[in-house]
Amino acid sequence: xxxxxxxxxxxxCPGLNAVIRAVVRKSSRYKWATIGIRNGWRGLxxxxxxxxxxxxxxxxxxxxxxxxxxxxxxxxKHQEDVxxxxxxxxxxxxxxxxxxxxEDTLGVALKLHNMGIPIVGVPKTIDNDLSGTDFTFGFxxxxxxxxxxxxxxxxxxxxxxxxxxxxxxxxHAGWIATIAGIAGGADEILIxxxxxxxxxxxxxxxxxxxxxxxxxIVVASEGAKPKETDKPSTLTEEKDAFGHVRLGGIxxxxxxxxxxxxxxxxxxxxxxxxxxxGTPTAYDRVLATRFGIAAVELLKDGNYGKMVALKGxxxxxxxxEEAVSELKTVDMELYDIAKVFFGKxxxxxxxxxxx
Numbered sequence: 402x403x404x405x406x407x408x409x410x411x412x413x414c415p416g417l418n419a420v421i422r423a424v425v426r427k428s429s430r431y432k433w434a435t436i437g438i439r440n441g442w443r444g445l446x447x448x449x450x451x452x453x454x455x456x457x458x459x460x461x462x463x464x465x466x467x468x469x470x471x472x473x474x475x476x477x478k479h480q481e482d483v484x485x486x487x488x489x490x491x492x493x494x495x496x497x498x499x500x501x502x503x504e505d506t507l508g509v510a511l512k513l514h515n516m517g518i519p520i521v522g523v524p525k526t527i528d529n530d531l532s533g534t535d536f537t538f539g540f541x542x543x544x545x546x547x548x549x550x551x552x553x554x555x556x557x558x559x560x561x562x563x564x565x566x567x568x569x570x571x572x573h574a575g576w577i578a579t580i581a582g583i584a585g586g587a588d589e590i591l592i593x594x595x596x597x598x599x600x601x602x603x604x605x606x607x608x609x610x611x612x613x614x615x616x617x618i619v620v621a622s623e624g625a626k627p628k629e630t631d632k633p634s635t636l637t638e639e640k641d642a643f644g645h646v647r648l649g650g651i652x653x654x655x656x657x658x659x660x661x662x663x664x665x666x667x668x669x670x671x672x673x674x675x676x677x678x679g680t681p682t683a684y685d686r687v688l689a690t691r692f693g694i695a696a697v698e699l700l701k702d703g704n705y706g707k708m709v710a711l712k713g714x715x716x717x718x719x720x721x722e723e724a725v726s727e728l729k730t731v732d733m734e735l736y737d738i739a740k741v742f743f744g745k746x747x748x749x750x751x752x753x754x755x756x
Contacts, residue, residue, distance in 0.1 A: 404434045405428050406437075406440060406445070406450070406497070408499075408502075409525070410666040410685075411441070411506045412503070415539050415542035416468075418461040420689045421437070421468060421693070422461055424693045425455060426455060427454050429454070431701060437457075438450050442476045444469075445476070445486045445568055446494065455608075475505070477509065481617045486700060487518075491570070501525050503525055521700060524537045525537060526709060532724055532726060534708070535710075535712060540577075540685075542679075543570070546675060550567060551581060555616075563616055565618055569621070571623055572624045575592025575622040575736075576646050578591070579592060582620040583742075586606075587620040588743060591625040594731050594736070597626075602655075602659070606619075624665070626651075653671075704718060707720060
C-alpha cells in the first residue's frame with residue numbers, strides 16, 4: 402500500500418482543510434494510506450506525524466486554518482535538518498509528499514524534489530502572488546473580507562467626514578488591495594508595484610473635498626512604499642527562517658501625513674490576520690478541492706516536481722521551478738482600471754500617460 406504524506410506550510414489560509422480533505426478522500430479511492438505531517442516542514446524534521454483517514458476529515462470542509470498546524474520552518478537553514486527529513490521519510494515509509502504552501506514552502510519542495518524525493522505542490526497564498534497559476538486558493542476569501550471591511554468603513558467615514566486609511570496584506574504584490582479596492586470603491590489604492598507620490602495622493606484627496614466630497618477611503622498594501630524612500634515600512638528588523646522582515650506601519654504613516662497635510666480628521670484600520678482567518682468562501686472551497694484531487698492524480702501518474710495550477714477554468718500542472726521562479730505582481734492594466742475612480746489629479750496623470 403502506498404503511503405502519502407501531506408503538510409501545510411507558511412501562513413494559515415482559508416481552504417487548507419479543503420485540500421487536506423480532498424487528498425485523503427481521493428487517496429482512499431486508490432487504497433492509499435495518508436499520513437498528516439504536523440506543523441509544516443517542522444513535523445517532517447521532528448517526525449511529528451499522524452495517520453489521517455476519511456473519518457478524520459469529515460466536517461472540516463468549511464473550517465478555516467489547518468487541522469495539521471503550520472510553521473515557517475526552513476529545513477535548508479540547517480543542513481542537519483535536511484538529513485532528518487530524509488531519515489523520517491524512510492522511517493515512516495512515506496512514498497510521496499503533497500506540500501501545500503506558498504513561495505517559501507514550495508521552494509523547499511523544489512529543493513527536495515531535486516534531491517530525488519517524490520513530491521508535488523499545491524499553491525496556497527491569500528496574496529495570489531505565485532507564478533504559474535491564475536489564482537491561488539485563499540485569495541477569494543481574503544478579498545471578500547477586505548471588500549466587506551471597505552463597505553463598512555465607507556459608512557463611518559461618510560458619517561464623520563473622515564479620511565480612513567485601510568492597511569491590508571501584500572508584501573510584494575498588491576492583488577488584495579487592487580481587487581478589493583475596486584470592488585469596494587476605494588478612492589486611492591497604493592501597492593508595492595507602484596511607489597506612490599504622497600504629494601499627488603494628497604492633491605487627489607484634496608480635489609475630492611473641493612468637489613464636494615466630505616470623506617475618502619485609502620487602501621494600502623503593507624508593502625506599499627513612497628517614492629521618496631522606495632522602501633516599505635517595517636515593524637521589526639528581525640527576520641523569519643526565510644529571511645523576511647515583518648512589514649507594517651504604512652497605514653499609520655499615511656494617516657498621520659494625510660491628516661497633517663489636508664487638515665482633515667483621519668483614522669487608520671489595519672486588518673492584519675483577520676484577512677486570512679475564518680471560513681473559506683464557496684469559490685475557495687471548490688478550488689482547493691479541485692487542487693487536492695489533481696495533486697493525487699499527479700502522484701498516481703508519477704508526475705513529481707510539479708504544482709497543480711488554475712489556467713482559465715482548467716486545472717493543469719506546472720513545474721515547481723515555474724511556480725517559484727518569480728512573484729506574480731499586479732497587472733498594471735487592471736490597476737489602471739482602478740485609477741479611473743481615483744481623484745481628478747490622478748485621472749489627469751492617467752490621460753497624460755496614454756497620450
